[in-house]
Amino acid sequence: MVSDGIREVLDSFSHRDWAESEEDAGPIRFAMVGLGWWTRDQAMPAVADSGRCETTVVVSGSAEKAEEVADDEETVEAGLTYEEFRDGEARDAYDAVYVCTPNARHLEHVEAAAEFGKAVLCEKPMEATVERSEDLVDACEDVPAMIAYRMHTEPVVRRARELVREGAIGEPVHVHGDMSQSIVGWGADQWRLDPELAGYGTSVMDLGIYSVNTARFVLDRDPVSATATMRSNHDYFTEVPDEVAAFTVAYEDAVLASFTASQNADLGSHLRIVGSEGTLLIEPAFHGECTLELSVGETTVEIDSPEVDQMEEEFEYFADCLLADREPEATPAHGLVDMRALEAIYESAETGERVEC
Secondary structure: OOOHHHHHHHHHOOOOOOOOOOOOOOOEEEEEEOOOHHHHHHHHHHHHHOOOEEEEEEEEOOHHHHHHHHHHOOOOOEEEEHHHHHOOOOHHHOOEEEEOOOHHHHHHHHHHHHHOOOEEEEEOOOOOOHHHHHHHHHHOOOOOEEEEOHHHHOHHHHHHHHHHHOOOOOOEEEEEEEEEEEOHHHOOOOHHHOHHHHOOOOHHHHHHHHHHHHHHHHHOOOEEEEEEEEEOOOHHHOOOOOOEEEEEEEEHHHEEEEEEEEOEEEEEEEEEEEEOOEEEEEOOOOOOOOOEEEEEOOEEEEEOOOOOOHHHHHHHHHHHHHHOOOOOOOOHHHHHHHHHHHHHHHHHHHHOOOEEO
16 A cells, blocks of 8 residues: 555646746747767657757758758757768857767867867766766866756656665665667668777666666766676677676665666666665666556556657657756766766676676
8 A cells, every 4th residue: 555645646647847937938049960870750840849948050060961951940040060060050049059979079179179169968978988977077167068868858757766775675675777779770880889989888878877867866966886798799889898787886875776788688677676665667767758656565556657758758858957057967977977987887897806896
């Protein structure tokens, strides 16, 4: 039986509990840097549906692509190459920059945006290495900046965090998580399989970070150490160590997490938080519409949460932070903690030793 106190938490939940500005405030004008499928199929439609944002500049390595996308979008005033963007062209046409390029290309665009005094929303993982991530933190010292962890604004995840905070499952004990998909059908010539662009690897950098960071967000505890095992057998994965990865992360207060990730497996994801008195299960967790289940004793309830476009929520949240003049939760310093955890995971897989984060 769910207690009256927990029931009150469930009933009082507001999925946009972060909102401080009016929905029609703004808009915050975005320059979209990197015009791959995620930006064009996910980010730009989300901004178009947003009440606080609009896309006014698009930036690509291809002048032809930038011009084509600019011509197709009513609100876009300029299509730029990366070089034109870094030279400051059309800088008066945008207030904030969304960076969605290969990991090792984030820093150069973030540095340019910060130099122009623009707010920065940078995709995760924030860069390819810890050292470059530290430079990114330094670059954003004087501008508002956020790492794009879309799960932070997913109502199911926010509700799970509130339930943990209110003691719905007692004290957190351990966590199980997985995110897997197959990129083999995308072909061998892709940046996620190139360590010079992806960073330490592919599966943990691109997918495992969801489990690492979302568990951290729900638990409100940082990672402290990691152990890992990885393998790569498929021809596509010869340059990266982690076609498949299994890794453990110890979080503060002795909460242990066991995670798996693969870029060559059946599509699926889940996050299970086990406490001393109950369990929270998010499944699917990182693909598609999230669902949340709370089990306490012999009682299991599926918790209703509003369906949202996660990217729209992410952009709305960041814009709301800018309009309300407050710091977002997932700052570059927050992202740097995850990068150190990722580095520890890969180092552990290579050495066979437990590594401090």
